[in-house]
Amino acid sequence: MSQYSSLSNSLGPVVADLRSDTVTKPCTAMRAAMAEAEVGDDVYGEDPLVNRLESSLAERLGKEAAVFVPSGTQSNLLGMLAHCGRGEEVIAGESYHVIRYEAAGASVLGGVALQALPVAQDGGLDPSAIASAVKEEDIHHPISRLLSLENTNYGRAVPLARINAGVEAGRALGLSTHLDGARFFNAITALGCSERELAAPFDTVSVCLSKGLGAPVGSVLLGPVDLMTKARRMRKMLGGGMRQAGILAAAGLFALERNVARLTEDHQRADALAAHLRALDIGPVTQATNMVFLTPVPGVDLGGLAAYGIATSAPDPACRMVLHRDIDEAAFAHVLSAFDAIAAQRGAA
Ligand SMILES: Cc1ncc(COP(=O)(O)O)c(C=O)c1O
Numbered sequence: 001m002s003q004y005s006s007l008s009n010s011l012g013p014v015v016a017d018l019r020s021d022t023v024t025k026p027c028t029a030m031r032a033a034m035a036e037a038e039v040g041d042d043v044y045g046e047d048p049l050v051n052r053l054e055s056s057l058a059e060r061l062g063k064e065a066a067v068f069v070p071s072g073t074q075s076n077l078l079g080m081l082a083h084c085g086r087g088e089e090v091i092a093g094e095s096y097h098v099i100r101y102e103a104a105g106a107s108v109l110g111g112v113a114l115q116a117l118p119v120a121q122d123g124g125l126d127p128s129a130i131a132s133a134v135k136e137e138d139i140h141h142p143i144s145r146l147l148s149l150e151n152t153n154y155g156r157a158v159p160l161a162r163i164n165a166g167v168e169a170g171r172a173l174g175l176s177t178h179l180d181g182a183r184f185f186n187a188i189t190a191l192g193c194s195e196r197e198l199a200a201p202f203d204t205v206s207v208c209l210s211k212g213l214g215a216p217v218g219s220v221l222l223g224p225v226d227l228m229t230k231a232r233r234m235r236k237m238l239g240g241g242m243r244q245a246g247i248l249a250a251a252g253l254f255a256l257e258r259n260v261a262r263l264t265e266d267h268q269r270a271d272a273l274a275a276h277l278r279a280l281d282i283g284p285v286t287q288a289t290n291m292v293f294l295t296p297v298p299g300v301d302l303g304g305l306a307a308y309g310i311a312t313s314a315p316d317p318a319c320r321m322v323l324h325r326d327i328d329e330a331a332f333a334h335v336l337s338a339f340d341a342i343a344a345q346r347g348a349a
Helices: 030-036 048-061 072-083 105-110 127-133 160-172 184-191 195-199 224-236 246-258 263-280 302-308 331-343
Strands: 067-070 090-092 113-117 143-150 174-182 206-207 217-222 285-288 290-292 320-321
Touching: 048 067, 048 195, 048 263, 067 072, 067 224, 067 246, 072 105, 072 143, 072 174, 072 206, 072 224, 072 263, 090 246, 090 302, 105 113, 127 160, 127 285, 143 160, 160 174, 160 195, 160 224, 174 184, 174 195, 184 195, 184 206, 195 217, 217 224, 246 263, 263 285, 263 290, 263 320, 263 331, 302 331
Parallel strands: 090 113, 090 143, 143 174, 174 206
Antiparallel strands: 067 217, 206 217, 285 290, 290 320
16 A cells, blocks of 8 residues: 555544644744745746755755755655766665655656665665675666665664765765755754764755645755756756745745754654554554554554544555644644554454
């Protein structure tokens, strides 16, 4: 089953939408910042807030330049296409978004091969597996060009030591490096490292503003000027050049200023939910940053959650629940008591 489940028709009013942190809606203050945004034509490079978003985030992460794009998928695609030409190859983890959930865009649009490696327990890749995946120069082989890592991966904040070891292994064999940091700020929150420390090993980094940070739209690709110039050209080619995009950049700037520190709350709630589920003993539970996965034991019917107005997503066989800023104290308490009721009905059917 896809992890991207639509809200079921059987669901009544939604009390807690735990399918993803992408469901977060802009708060009143963010909407006000968007309404007041000073705008210009960003394709001409004249939108002041897009320019501010790109330069301030580049400064924060220690990169030369940045490009504001509509989505994380486009940001990763531009990153891969900026690094790789036709017949070249990206090496990434088999469960990573670039491999599994981006419709093979780099292959379809850029003639780029995607080589998937097993993902380790911590969400990282084994350095020796990276080294063995790099192909020697031979007319039969694709040209190995880019190592693409992901942090967080299924909520797991991949430790810096693991990241650095993988990057070192790839660089020693001539690979460039990209980070899919859709949840970059969840990763630094969990790892306790600085934004620059997490970004430093990578040539290019993609971060999303529209997940736990609560902006309605937008991601930013960051890296050296030459690659960002290529990415900007390809953004235009893909139809991603936006005009008065400052309305969206205003939301992104608001999110970066106001919503990073509070991610700790989502992580704490995820931890509390995981502890509650473990105490109910209804199946194995794993939790990392803002995500909780439950694999219900036979007799526990999670279909019943819909009746409580709770939406989850279902990457087989586990149920995924993502904590985010739109789950307030009352909604969270409701989720805990719904699970109490489901556990009490266990095997009753
Ligand atoms: C790890 C990861 N990378 C990239 C993306 C793509 O982001 P978008 O949905 O903005 O295209 C997602 C989306 O959830 C994601 O989870």
